[in-house]
Amino acid sequence: MMDLSAYFDDSGxxxxxxxxxxxxxxxxxxxxxxxxxxxxxxxxxxxxxEYLKMAEANGLRGQFAGWTRDVRDQKLESLVEVLDRFRPPWTYDVSIGRTEYERHVSPVSPRGLSTPYFVITFGAVSAVARHLASEGVSKPVRFIFDEQNGVDTDIALFLDYMLENLDSDSRELVKRPVGYGDDKHNLPLQVADMLAWHIRWQREDREDPTIMRRAEYIRSKTHIEMPIPAEMIRRWGTAFSQALPILETLKTKGEWQRLRTVAERSKRAGFTPPHADDPVEALANIRAAWDKFRGSS
Known part of the structure; x- marks a missing residue:
C-alpha cells in the first residue's frame, strides 16, 4: 500500500x-x-x-465577494467534480457541542483543555486509527490539521502519552509528529473544510436541497461518524470540578506554559508518565510525574 495521509479541518x-x-x-x-x-x-x-473557504462562499465575501449565488454554486460544483475524480476511500467526522463544553468543562478545566480543540483533535486521530486498524490497514497514516493557535504545541507534547490509550495495532498506524498547515496553501485542507462545513450544515437541518445533496455526495462510501455525547462532556466537567488540588494551578497561562516546558525536557529525555483512561486521572498523572521528574533533574 502507498503512503496514506489524513487531512482534517473544522467548522463551527x-x-x-x-x-x-x-x-x-x-x-x-x-x-x-x-x-x-x-x-x-x-x-x-x-x-x-485563490483558495476555497466555505464560510466565504456561503457569505459571498472574501474570494466570493460580488458573486451571485448561481455563479458561486457553479464554482463549487466544479470543485466537487475534482473531488469525485480523486475520491478518497474513507471520510470521517468527529463532533462536539461547544455550548455543553463551555458550560460544564471550560470553567473547571486546566488551561490547555479550556477549549474543545485538544479533545476533538485526539478524537479524530483515534477514530481514524481504530477504524483503519479494523480494516486491516498496516501502513502508518500522516495526519495534517488546519492550524489552531496553541493547540499544535499541546498536541505535539501530549500525543504520545494520549496514544497509550489506544490498542497497539491502532497506535502503530499514527505517524508522528502530527502536522499542521495553512488551508489557504495546503489544498487537501480546503476539501476537508468543504466536508466539515457541509456536514455541520446538514445536521442543523437547514432547508437547502442543493447543500443537502452536496453534503451527501462529498462523503465517501465509507464514512465514519464519532459524535462526543453530551453526557460524556458533563462527566468530564464533574470530574474536573472534583479533581485533585494538583490540577488547580494548571488553570493559569503561566503554569500551563511551565508544564509545557517541563514536558518538552522530559520528552527529550525519553520520559513518559503512566497513562490512564480517565482524562482527569491522566492529567494528574502527567502533572505528578513531571513534577517528580523536574525535582530529580
Whole structure:
C-alpha cells in the first residue's frame, strides 16, 4: 500500500448546541498529489479564486465577494467534480457541542483543555486509527490539521502519552509528529473544510436541497461518524470540578506554559508518565510525574 495521509479541518456553528465538527479524508499520497494539481486548476478557472473557504462562499465575501449565488454554486460544483475524480476511500467526522463544553468543562478545566480543540483533535486521530486498524490497514497514516493557535504545541507534547490509550495495532498506524498547515496553501485542507462545513450544515437541518445533496455526495462510501455525547462532556466537567488540588494551578497561562516546558525536557529525555483512561486521572498523572521528574533533574 502507498503512503496514506489524513487531512482534517473544522467548522463551527453559532446556533443551538454550537457544534464543532472536525471532518477529514484519508487517501494515498499519490492521489493527493494528483488531486492538488487538478484542484489548483479548478480554482484558477474563470471566475477564479485563490483558495476555497466555505464560510466565504456561503457569505459571498472574501474570494466570493460580488458573486451571485448561481455563479458561486457553479464554482463549487466544479470543485466537487475534482473531488469525485480523486475520491478518497474513507471520510470521517468527529463532533462536539461547544455550548455543553463551555458550560460544564471550560470553567473547571486546566488551561490547555479550556477549549474543545485538544479533545476533538485526539478524537479524530483515534477514530481514524481504530477504524483503519479494523480494516486491516498496516501502513502508518500522516495526519495534517488546519492550524489552531496553541493547540499544535499541546498536541505535539501530549500525543504520545494520549496514544497509550489506544490498542497497539491502532497506535502503530499514527505517524508522528502530527502536522499542521495553512488551508489557504495546503489544498487537501480546503476539501476537508468543504466536508466539515457541509456536514455541520446538514445536521442543523437547514432547508437547502442543493447543500443537502452536496453534503451527501462529498462523503465517501465509507464514512465514519464519532459524535462526543453530551453526557460524556458533563462527566468530564464533574470530574474536573472534583479533581485533585494538583490540577488547580494548571488553570493559569503561566503554569500551563511551565508544564509545557517541563514536558518538552522530559520528552527529550525519553520520559513518559503512566497513562490512564480517565482524562482527569491522566492529567494528574502527567502533572505528578513531571513534577517528580523536574525535582530529580
Amino acid at each position: 456553528s453559532d446556533f443551538g448546541k454550537r457544534d464543532l465538527v472536525f471532518a477529514g479524508l484519508v487517501n494515498r499520497d499519490d492521489s493527493w498529489e494528483q488531486f492538488s494539481v487538478a484542484w489548483s486548476a479548478a480554482l484558477a478557472k474563470p471566475p477564479s479564486i
